[in-house]
Amino acid sequence: MKPPLFSYADPESLQETLELLAVRGDTAKVLAGGQSLMPLLNFRLARPEMIVDINRVQELHTLAFSDSAGIRVGATVRQRELERSSALCTANPLLAEALPLIGHFQIRNRGTVCGSLAHADPASELPAVALAVDAEMTVVSRGGRRIVPADDFFVSYLTTSLAADELLADVSFPPWKTQDGWAIEELARRAGDFALAGIVVRLSAERGTCAAARIVAFGLGGRPQRMTATEQAMLGSTAGEAIAEIEQAVRSEVESEGDIHASAEYRSEVAGALAGRAVTRAWERAIATGANA
Secondary structure, three states, X not given: OOOOOOEEEOOOOHHHHHHHHHHXXXXXXXXXXXXXXXXXXXXXXXXXXXXXXXXXXXXXXXXXXXXOOEEEEEOOOEHXXXXXXXXXXXXXXXXXXXXXHOOOHHXXXXXXXXXXHHHOOXXXXXXXXXXXXXXXXXXXXXXXEEEEXXXXXXXXXXXXXXXXXXXXXXXXXXXXOOOEEEEEEEEOOOOOOOOOEEEEEEEEEXXXXXXXXXXXXXXXXXXXXXXXXXXXXXXXXXXXXXXXXXXXXXXXXXXOOOOOOOOXXXXXXXXXXXXXXXXXXXXXXXXXXXXXX
């Protein structure tokens, strides 16, 4: 299929980009990697009057690693560029484990980190990781900038808190706590497909018990979901020995929706099993980190 007619702008500065969005925001779409936008155009599910291509805006191509500030990823940084960074495994091993699960490497060669977050597909990995590590989004417009926590950024299916005249300029992943264990597990029909269900886990152990936990489910409903009740129940327990209880807690807490690919009941069942696997791996890593500290 062919996309509908649209006008095209390729600004060279962030200010020029924001001016365009201020004037045409309601009828414009931002193009970074295009891995989500181009199919929407070709199927005519999106019909913008203007495409604003931000790839020539050098201010948005920032990839910075800092022991004190974590990782800052600009709007035009490709997923593959971050994935292949030699500093990533140390700076954020959970993010390093999640990136290769996104589509195929050809997709990641063009797709951007911020583009995936702004697209907000509930079955994609990066929104769930962002929620698990308390990432922060830098949102800019002609009127200024604001910092949006991941928990406030994702609203529902393909919907974020971005206003029509706003741009996700970068995302910041906070410094990694070296004592944390991590894991991501997902089930997809084929390698590279969106997940039917997925779980992200980050936790830490002190004196053999769980001191902190973050469990995020994705691919189940309209947005990534924190399993706050399960997290609270894990505190003070020997998480590695309570897998059956954790699995059942996730199944009870998660809000799943059915579609042509899987029923809500199936997704909930799978989410519990994936949570067991992810917690087991994360716990082993947390214990190993503590033993080597």
